[in-house]
Amino acid sequence: MNADPYAWIEKSLAAIHRADWYRSPVAIDNCPGPAVQLAGSQLINFASNDYLGLAGDDRLIQAAISATKEFGTGATGSRLLTGHRELHRQLEQAIANLKQTADALVFSSGYLANLGAIGSVAGARDLILSDKYNHSSLKNGAILSGAAVIEYGHCNLADLTAKLEKNRDRYRKCLIITDSVFSMDGDLCPLPELLALARQYSCMLLIDEAHATGVFGASGGGCAEHFGCTGEPLIQVGTLSKALGSLGGYVAGDAALIDFLRNRAATWIYTTGLTPADTAAALEAVKIVKQEPTRRVRLQQNIHTFKDCAIHKYQLPITDSISPIFCLPLKDAATALTVGSQLKQMGIFAAAVRPPTVSISRIRISLMATHEPAQIQQLVEALKIANPRQYSGN
Numbered sequence: 001m002n003a004d005p006y007a008w009i010e011k012s013l014a015a016i017h018r019a020d021w022y023r024s025p026v027a028i029d030n031c032p033g034p035a036v037q038l039a040g041s042q043l044i045n046f047a048s049n050d051y052l053g054l055a056g057d058d059r060l061i062q063a064a065i066s067a068t069k070e071f072g073t074g075a076t077g078s079r080l081l082t083g084h085r086e087l088h089r090q091l092e093q094a095i096a097n098l099k100q101t102a103d104a105l106v107f108s109s110g111y112l113a114n115l116g117a118i119g120s121v122a123g124a125r126d127l128i129l130s131d132k133y134n135h136s137s138l139k140n141g142a143i144l145s146g147a148a149v150i151e152y153g154h155c156n157l158a159d160l161t162a163k164l165e166k167n168r169d170r171y172r173k174c175l176i177i178t179d180s181v182f183s184m185d186g187d188l189c190p191l192p193e194l195l196a197l198a199r200q201y202s203c204m205l206l207i208d209e210a211h212a213t214g215v216f217g218a219s220g221g222g223c224a225e226h227f228g229c230t231g232e233p234l235i236q237v238g239t240l241s242k243a244l245g246s247l248g249g250y251v252a253g254d255a256a257l258i259d260f261l262r263n264r265a266a267t268w269i270y271t272t273g274l275t276p277a278d279t280a281a282a283l284e285a286v287k288i289v290k291q292e293p294t295r296r297v298r299l300q301q302n303i304h305t306f307k308d309c310a311i312h313k314y315q316l317p318i319t320d321s322i323s324p325i326f327c328l329p330l331k332d333a334a335t336a337l338t339v340g341s342q343l344k345q346m347g348i349f350a351a352a353v354r355p356p357t358v359s360i361s362r363i364r365i366s367l368m369a370t371h372e373p374a375q376i377q378q379l380v381e382a383l384k385i386a387n388p389r390q391y392s393g394n
């Protein structure tokens with residue numbers, strides 16, 4: 001045997017290219033905001049998760065700089081050893097306050113928060129019911145936990161009920177997991193109905209508020225607040241990297257749950273604490289989220305402007321949503337790439353999202369509080385010219 005054991009990699013890469021699934025990062029050369037500097041040209045940015053425009057905010061930048069000067073660049077160890085600072089605790093209390101939960105725990109990323117939370121509360125002999133459109137971190141968290149995993153149709157309560165009815169009794173604990181705002185479609189999970197089912201079938205319910213925190217709810221508490229479900233028995237996961245403009249993730253919930261995670265969540269125990277800079281920036285962001293509801297109002301106005309024009313006036317085949325995430329479904333990956341580059345030529349940067357991230361290729365559009373109405377008009381004009389109707393997948 002002298003075959004190259006790595007030869008398969010070139011073959012797999014070639015298959016990825018053939019399917020138009022190939023991806024590589026593109027460098028953005030400016031501070032985060034509604035405009036991006038990309039390979040020498042200036043584009044309007046409709047691809048960012050920085051919904052409130054905080055990632056480039058001077059107050060977050062200054063908070064990160066002073067924390068770095070005071071505490072250095074690295075946490076130097078795990079939180080249970082040398083990596084814990086009072087700053088971490090302040091951030092956790094601020095998140096608990098925002099989410100109106102008893103406590104919270106910050107992780108190095110939202111992905112790790114999901115892996116840690118799911119793997120801690122569910123295991124062998126348990127059942128996880130997972131929305132078909134859930135984020136990768138929820139899906140992989142479920143797989144890693146060792147529990148039996150059953151997917152239910154996207155936001156399909158009848159399907160979820162049938163699957164609970166058929167399977168719940170055969171397992172010890174049961175956990176339902178769902179994005180609260182779906183990251184690629186922008187729709188919201190039916191939270192009150194999910195809570196009722198969780199109660200009826202004695203299940204835990206974990207919601208991923210990655211795209212909801214700071215965006216939904218009168219004080220930015222997310223979908224839980226939006227639906228009037230604060231105080232309900234929920235496990236709330238989220239990220240510090242989207243509307244909060246920093247890096248890291250969190251789990252918010254009951255005091256016993258958080259205490260248990262500090263003792264059980266491997267992705268929290270065996271990893272280095274958040275950097276002082278990320279922690280301080282996120283803490284500043286949580287303060288701004290609470291103190292400046294006008295950012296959420298601006299974002300909602302931008303959502304209305306876009307919908308009025310793109311969906312109601314021009315009837316472009318864009319999925320309706322009340323979140324800042326919209327999608328233009330397209331018939332295949334190659335079309336998504338074509339439309340993506342047409343938009344770029346017209347000064348618009350929006351993500352061409354293809355399998356395996358999603359099953360239906362699309363252009364994903366995300367709006368920010370800091371977009372000017374004229375920039376949104378420019379987006380709509382570009383979408384009209386790209387004439388997506390002829391490419392529509394359905």
Ligand SMILES: *Cc1c(COP(=O)(O)O)cnc(C)c1O
Nearest residue numbers: 109110111135183210239241248
């Ligand atoms: C982005 C995202 C995550 C991961 O958060 P990171 O902090 O970027 O790791 C988790 N869940 C959902 C739904 C997301 O969109």
